[in-house]
Amino acid sequence: MRQAHSVEQIRAAEAALMARLPEGALMQRAATGLATAVLDLLTGTGGAYGRRVLLLVGPGDNGGDALWAGARLARRGVAVEAWQLTERVHREGAQALRAAGGRIHRRTRSLAAAEAPDVVLDGILGIGGRPGLPGAAQEALAAIDALPRRPLLVAVDLPSGVAADTGELDGPHVRADLAVTFGTHRVAHLVDPAAGACGTVHLVDLGLDAHLPDPRVEGVQPADVAALLPRPRPEDHKYTRGVVGVRAGSATYPGAGLLSVAGAACGLAGMVRFVGDAAVAERVRQAHPEVVGEGRVQAWTVGSGGGDDAQRHLREALADGVPTVVDADALAHLEPGDGRDSLVLTPHAGELARLLGVERAAVEAAPLAHVRRAAEQHGSVVLLKGARTLVAHPDGRVRATASGPPWLATAGAGDVLGGLIGALLAAGLAPLDAASVGSWLHGAAATRASAGGPIVAGDVARALSQTLRDLLRPPGSAQSPA
Template identity: 65%
Template sequence: MRRAHTVEEIRAAEAALMATLPEGALMERASTGLAHHVADLLGSCYGRTVRLLVGSGDNGGDALHAGAVLARRGCRVEVRALSESPHPAGLAALRAAGGRVLEAGEAGRRPDLVLDAIVGIGGRPGLRADAVAALAEVAGVPVVAVDVPSGVGVDTGELPDGGGTHVTADVTVTFGTHRVCHLVDPAAAAAGAVHVVGLGGPSGDLALPPSAVTALQAADVARLVPRPGGADHKYSRGVVGVRAGSARYPGAGLLCVAGAASGLAGMVRYVGDDVVGDRVRSQHPEVVGAGRVQAWAVGSGTDAGARRTLQEARADDVPLVVDADALAHVTDFGGPLASAVVLTPHAGELATMLDVSRGEVEARPLASARRAAETFGAVVLLKGRRTLVADRDGDVRVSASGTPWLATAGAGDVLTGLVGALLAAGLTPYDAASVGAWLHGSAATLASSGGPLVAGEVARAIPAAVRALTPGAARG
C-alpha cells in the first residue's frame, strides 16, 4: 500500500531519524538517490548538461549535492540560484566537483534536463516571478522535481488559485514516503512518475504514523477481494439487488447489472422497469427477480423514478451503493440512509450535492470528498482520473488504476454494480468502494489494451482483473 504523509508528519520523522545519524548523513542519502535517478534518466552523464533551479533550504541542498555527484560523473552542471543564500555546504560541494552558478542575466547552455528544487515541502502554492522566469528559460526541457513539484499544495493536492504558476514535472524523486500531492489530483498530474528514495533508518526507513491518505496496490486488493470457500453456496456468497435503468435509459440498467453479475457475489436480483428487466434476463439469464438481498445498487439511469427506487431500497436496511439520478435524493428521507452507504458521484454531481461549482470540486477534490463523507454520513467515491474514496473519519484511498479510455458512457454504471456486489459479498463500504474502484480501472486497462473501449467491455473484463490477482499477490 502506498501511504502519503503530511508535511508535519514527515518533518517529525526526519528529525527523529537525523538524531540517530551523523550530521549531513540524511542529505547525503537523499541526494545520492536523487543523482542516481537523474543519471538513469539521462542514460549517460558524459557530455550532458543539467540545470539546477535552486531556492533556499534543504530542498536546494539535496539538489546541489546531487549536482555534485552528477558533475563527478561527467555532467556539465549549471545552477540558477533563486535565493541569495543557497545551501552553503551543497553549494561548496557542487563547486568543488566542477559545477558552476550562472550569473544574473547569463543564459547558460540549453540543458538536457532540469532539476526543480525551487521550493520544498514547506512551500505554498504558487511561484514568485523570478522562479517563473527561470522556468521559462528552460521551457520544453524534461523536468525532475526534487521532493515535490514546486508551487503545488503539498498536503492538499491542490494547485495555486487563480491560475498561478507551478512546476509540471515529468518525474518527481521524493524521500522516505509519498506526500499527499503525489497521489491526489490535480497536483498528482503535475508530479509525473513518482520515485521514492529510501532513507535507510534503523528500522528500514522513516518511522511514520498511520496515514490518512493511501493508495491500494495489487497485493492489497488481492487480500481484500472476497473468495468463496469450499462450503460456500450462492446465498452465503451474497445476493446483490439492482434497481437501475428506465424506459429512457435502459442501457444504464443493463450495464449496472453487468457490473454486479461479474461473479463476485453469488446471485444478482433485478427490480425495475419491465422492458429493462426483459433485456436483463435476455442478456443475463442467471439474474433473477425480487427477493431478499444483502445489498442494493441503486440509481443508475432511473430518471424520474430515482427517488422511489432509493426509498424502496432504503426500506430494506441493507448496505447501499447510490449513483446518478438517486444522488439528488439522498437527504430526502431524514435520518441515516441505511446501515451502510456508498455514494458514487462524479465532480458535477458532487458539486450539486454540496451546492458549490463543479470547478470548486475539481480544484479541491480531496477536501470536497471529505466534506461530502462527513456531511452525508457515507463513504463517498468521487470518480476522476485519480478516484478518491473518502470515509466518514477522514481517511481517503486513492485509486490510480485505469486508463484515459475509461472516460466513456456507462462506465460509472458498471462501477455501481461492481461495488454493490462487493458490499453483498461482505466487504465494508470503505473496502467495497476502494476495491471496486481499483478493479474497475484494472478491468478497463485489460479491456483497452491501449485503445478505445466501451463500458460493456469493462464489465466483461472484471473476472480477468480478479484472476490477475495471483495467489502470490494475495500473500504479498
C-alpha cells in the first residue's frame, strides 16, 4: 500500500531521525532528491544545461529545500532565479544558491518572453500551511500565468494552498504537474480535491519508515490487489469458492440487473445466483446461462436499479446475515439498526449526502471527512465513488484507489462494481479488502477497455477477465496471445 501520514506523524518521525543525523542532513537529502527530479524533467525535454528554473520561496523548510535544490541545479549549468515572497527565507539555502551563481529577487518581477522559465519550483508553503495563498504568492503565480508558454510546475512536498491532512481546498492554490514529496506521502496526495492539484507524485526516500506509525490513509497498488485476490485451491468446488447472490434490476431498470450480474460473474466466485423481476431473470439467463436462481449464498449484492423492489430485496438479503453490498436504491432504505461491519455501502457523493443529511457540495469539498463519518455512523465499510474512490472502515482506516480513467463516469458502471465486490465477499475477502480490491479492479478494467477512448459499463465487465489474468500471471511468465 502507498502510505500517507498526517503532519503530526511526519514531524515526529523527522525529529526522531534528525536526532541521529548531523545537523542539516535531512534537508540535504530532500534537496538532492528534489534537484534530481527536476533534472530528470529537464533532461526529458531537451537537456538541463542552459535551461531556466524559477523558485517561488516562502519562509519554511520547503523554501529551504527549494533553495538548496536550486544551488545544485545551478552547479549543473541551469540558470536559477528565486523570488523571495516573504521577509524571511532559509538563510543557508539562500547563501548556497548565491554561491552557486543563482539570483534572488525580493519580490515578483515581470518576465520577458526570453526569460520565461522551463520549470517553476513551488516552495511557498510547507505541509503546515493553511489552505489558500498569501497575496504575494498569488501575484507571483499571476505573473507566471501571463507568460506565453506555461512552464512545468513542480511542488515541493505538495502544492501550496492545499490542506495536507484532509485534502481540502479553501481559496487559491497551486496546481502542479509534479509533486516531489519526502519520506512518506501526505494525505492530500491521495484524497480529492487536493490530489487533483498534485499532478504526478514522486516520493524521495529519507529513511523515515522505521519512525512512522500506522498510516492515516493508504493508496491501493497493483501488488496489493494481486496479493489479496482469492485463488482456488486444488480441492475446491463451486460451493467452497463462494456463492454470490444478486438482487438488482426491475421492470423499469432491467439493465441494472444485467450489469450487476456481469460484475459478479467475473469468475472470482464459484457461482452466481439471481433473484428479482421475472423478466429481468429471463434476460439474465440469456446473457449468462451459468447464473442460477434462488438458494444459499455467502454474500449478496443488493439495490442497483431495484426501484420499488429495493426495500424488500434489502430486508431479505439482510435477514440472511451474510456480507452484503448495499448500492443505489437500497441505500435509501437503510435503517438505524442495519449497521454491521459485514456490510459494504457504495454511494456516490449525492447518495452519501442523503445518508448523512448534508449537501452534496459539502461531501465533494471534504470527501475524506464525510466517508469516515458515514462509516462510523453506520458501523459499516463505506465506499465513496469518485475519481479517487475512498473506502472507509468504521475504525477510521481509509484506502484510496485511482486506477480508472475519466471515461469510467458512465451509467451502469456502479452496477458492475457492486456485483464485483459481492463476488469478492463471497470468495472470502473481508469487507474492507473486498471493497478496495473491487474498486481497483473496476478502474483497471475500465482503463483496459477504454484505451484512451469512450466506454460503456458493459465494456468494463467484459474487460475484467483479462485484467484478472494479468494480475494472476506469475512474474516473468509470457503473456498469452491477445
